[in-house]
Amino acid sequence: MTALLEARSVRAWYGEAQVLRGVDLSIEAGELVLLCGRNGSGRSTLAKALVGLVRRAGSIVFAGEEIAERLTFEIARRGIGYVAEQRDVFPTLSVEENLRLGIMPGQAATGRLAKRRIDETFDRFPMLARRRGTAAGVLSGGEQQMLVLARALLGEPRLLVVDEPAEGLAPQAVEAVAQCLQSLREQGGAVLLIEQRLTMAQRLADRIAVMGHGRIVFDGTVDALDAATVDEWIALGARR
Numbered sequence: 133m134t135a136l137l138e139a140r141s142v143r144a145w146y147g148e149a150q151v152l153r154g155v156d157l158s159i160e161a162g163e164l165v166l167l168c169g170r171n172g173s174g175r176s177t178l179a180k181a182l183v184g185l186v187r188r189a190g191s192i193v194f195a196g197e198e199i200a201e202r203l204t205f206e207i208a209r210r211g212i213g214y215v216a217e218q219r220d221v222f223p224t225l226s227v228e229e230n231l232r233l234g235i236m237p238g239q240a241a242t243g244r245l246a247k248r249r250i251d252e253t254f255d256r257f258p259m260l261a262r263r264r265g266t267a268a269g270v271l272s273g274g275e276q277q278m279l280v281l282a283r284a285l286l287g288e289p290r291l292l293v294v295d296e297p298a299e300g301l302a303p304q305a306v307e308a309v310a311q312c313l314q315s316l317r318e319q320g321g322a323v324l325l326i327e328q329r330l331t332m333a334q335r336l337a338d339r340i341a342v343m344g345h346g347r348i349v350f351d352g353t354v355d356a357l358d359a360a361t362v363d364e365w366i367a368l369g370a371r372r
Contacts, residue, residue, distance in 0.1 A: 213289030223269025
């Protein structure tokens with residue numbers, strides 16, 4: 133079976149500082165891969181490299197097409213959604229206006245279908261429905277996190293790359309995030325999840341990849357990872 137995403141020998145830099153040193157990772161349609169590792173191991177940089185937000189080299193094939201030279205908006209239109217750790221909202225726009233921006237060109241951007249999709253999103257995220265007309269900039273951190281996730285899902289991504297979606301959320305909101313990711317998988321979408329809450333992530337994950345020193349040092353099942361700690365795998369990778 134051909135993977136939905138196939139990354140090979142991916143390197144990435146911030147200025148002259150190299151962060152990724154040859155990452156290999158594949159993701160199948162309908163699969164949720166948990167990406168974990170220590171802070172500074174390259175997890176967020178890999179997410180940014182996949183969507184073209186950092187200088188990168190190597191091969192990134194998505195749905196059979198090489199996208200390593202594509203711009204970020206082109207990658208998004210091809211079906212990769214990205215939820216950044218820093219909760220990028222348009223602060224002066226309302227919650228509903230932020231959501232409308234998640235509907236990609238070529239999708240139903242106006243009319244009854246667009247309204248129905250927005251309403252369905254509010255049904256899924258009732259805490260956002262209560263803040264429908266509120267400027268996004270005055271939302272709490274947890275509410276902003278839910279907003280950027282909901283906006284990304286409105287783009288109907290085939291692959292969602294999501295960085296620390298549960299950070300700062302109350303348990304009820306964390307469960308809502310988990311249900312959304314599970315729903316995306318059930319519809320055939322794939323997820324690359326960067327998350328430190330291993331209890332939630334391991335419940336959802338089909339596979340776990342551990343990053344250390346800019347490389348993938350472990351890629352396998354939850355049970356296989358349980359045989360050693362994340363830190364032990366990173367230490368093994370450092371000696372390669």
